[in-house]
Amino acid sequence: MKGLIVERAGPLALIQDGGRFGVRHLGVTQGGAADWVSLGWANWLLGNAPQAPGVEITLGGLTLCAEASATLALTGADLGATLDDEPLAPGCRFTIAAGQRLAFERPRAGLRAYLAFPGGLDAAPVLGSAASTVRERLGGLDGQGRALTEGDCLTWAGAAGPERTLPSGVGTLPEVGERVMLALVGGAQLAGFSGTSVFEAFNTPWQVDQRADRMGVRLTGPELRYLGEGMVSEGIPLGAVQVPADGQPIVLLNDRQTIGGYPRLGALTPLACTRLAQCQPGSEVWLTPVAAGQARDAHLRQLAYWR
Amino acid sequence: MSDPNIETVGMDTLIVRLFDDIDEEHMPWMLAADHALREAFGEALIDLVPSYTTLLVHYDIERLDLQAARARAREALTGLTPATSGEGQRHVIPVWYDVSVGPELARIAERLGVSQEDVIARHCARDYSVFALGFAPGYAFMGRLDDALATPRLKTPRQKVAAGSVAIAERQTAVYPTLSPGGWNIIGRTAVALFGRDQEGYSLFRPGDTVRFEAITREAFIEQGGDPAPLAERGDTPTEAQR
Numbered sequence: 255m256k257g258l259i260v261e262r263a264g265p266l267a268l269i270q271d272g273g274r275f276g277v278r279h280l281g282v283t284q285g286g287a288a289d290w291v292s293l294g295w296a297n298w299l300l301g302n303a304p305q306a307p308g309v310e311i312t313l314g315g316l317t318l319c320a321e322a323s324a325t326l327a328l329t330g331a332d333l334g335a336t337l338d339d340e341p342l343a344p345g346c347r348f349t350i351a352a353g354q355r356l357a358f359e360r361p362r363a364g365l366r367a368y369l370a371f372p373g374g375l376d377a378a379p380v381l382g383s384a385a386s387t388v389r390e391r392l393g394g395l396d397g398q399g400r401a402l403t404e405g406d407c408l409t410w411a412g413a414a415g416p417e418r419t420l421p422s423g424v425g426t427l428p429e430v431g432e433r434v435m436l437a438l439v440g441g442a443q444l445a446g447f448s449g450t451s452v453f454e455a456f457n458t459p460w461q462v463d464q465r466a467d468r469m470g471v472r473l474t475g476p477e478l479r480y481l482g483e484g485m486v487s488e489g490i491p492l493g494a495v496q497v498p499a500d501g502q503p504i505v506l507l508n509d510r511q512t513i514g515g516y517p518r519l520g521a522l523t524p525l526a527c528t529r530l531a532q533c534q535p536g537s538e539v540w541l542t543p544v545a546a547g548q549a550r551d552a553h554l555r556q557l558a559y560w561r
Numbered sequence: 562m563s564d565p566n567i568e569t570v571g572m573d574t575l576i577v578r579l580f581d582d583i584d585e586e587h588m589p590w591m592l593a594a595d596h597a598l599r600e601a602f603g604e605a606l607i608d609l610v611p612s613y614t615t616l617l618v619h620y621d622i623e624r625l626d627l628q629a630a631r632a633r634a635r636e637a638l639t640g641l642t643p644a645t646s647g648e649g650q651r652h653v654i655p656v657w658y659d660v661s662v663g664p665e666l667a668r669i670a671e672r673l674g675v676s677q678e679d680v681i682a683r684h685c686a687r688d689y690s691v692f693a694l695g696f697a698p699g700y701a702f703m704g705r706l707d708d709a710l711a712t713p714r715l716k717t718p719r720q721k722v723a724a725g726s727v728a729i730a731e732r733q734t735a736v737y738p739t740l741s742p743g744g745w746n747i748i749g750r751t752a753v754a755l756f757g758r759d760q761e762g763y764s765l766f767r768p769g770d771t772v773r774f775e776a777i778t779r780e781a782f783i784e785q786g787g788d789p790a791p792l793a794e795r796g797d798t799p800t801e802a803q804r
Contacts, residue, residue: 276608278619279768389697397758488576521574
């Protein structure tokens, strides 16, 4: 079957969907698009279900060559994409003709771009999802979780829906000069941190560290002190902000371990996680408390766009 | 069991806290809470992650708001009675205990001043409860270990621990389902498959199950399909960066 051939894979291009659910009690991680909003919009542009499988391109370096023409959609980070050397800005639906090359260079804004395919990319679900988790060897093209590699062929079965354009102001990338606020729902252990630490957590800027991947993103800033006792490992929600002994928080993302024993400030909302997933190392971010109900309202508004 | 706490831990997640410490005696209550919460949340449940003393409930916010979710959790836990013992499955896991595949077997024996056979006998002498699954698919935290066998984690985790490696850390024991990094003390290897997408229920072990280890010979291990390749890499060798 004709599709898009991977000519150059780059550092990390993964097949991702909405994530793998219902198996976390077996130790299987959630996975799924780190910026699920961008994947959702890419799918929406083609008339797909928001969680249909697509490609998550991290940092760029990917080149695809089309064997047949296709209508695709690109959202998320600006990774310097070109279509036969013509610049292609993210947030669009476009047609690639047979023989044309879609190439991604390096990040100009954000970290992760999403490419959607008519009806969703062909990838057999494993444990209910096509999401690639390299560490667990689950999902992806081969079902073994591996990242895209040279020679892979990307195919799809559906057809693109009627033409659509992205509403303005719905992207997940921060505007130039915008203060990146990450909404956090406070957890029960918040009370176990020193008063100064709680103040500092929400009133000082945090730097996004180099040590960042799909499992978690380390933030550096003031040293947070937990005064409570040692914890027994417990389940970890998406976006959990855990604080190990060095006092520097780690925000746990899609490929996090299922249980863990570090105290937590709370959890970023799933929407805030998408913003963090687009922050380059060295970016400045702020944590801001939000009530669970408020977070839910914002989340439901996002889902309503795609109805 | 004291009154359970229901804690909000995220936009769409609660933690039900039943106990404060790790104890086999808690397992019937944990199993009962697991069943009750699954039933109470039904279609609105996205994931339920039990751990030693808590159960994380990830619910669908399109169906429930926080108040409704808390109410369901509260209802589920009202009048909870512990699951009857023996509800979990019993497993016997054959293990080839040998320093070539379990380098810390020698170290533990040396520290205790006993023979390796004695360490093996102690590891095989009791039933272990599966407290929780986590770390990796099918990775079961089991305990409690004979006090004498309790050993701290390696200072530097190994980059690669072979699938089937039988391990000890503090008063817990576990088996690595797949090749992965790991910081536990390795004492042997089993040929039994612990996790697989084609396996019924995917994972051999579930919380509440009981596991007993049984020592077998190298020949028997190979006959069962085991890979006898030595676990060569030593995790406690300092890396270049640390020297």
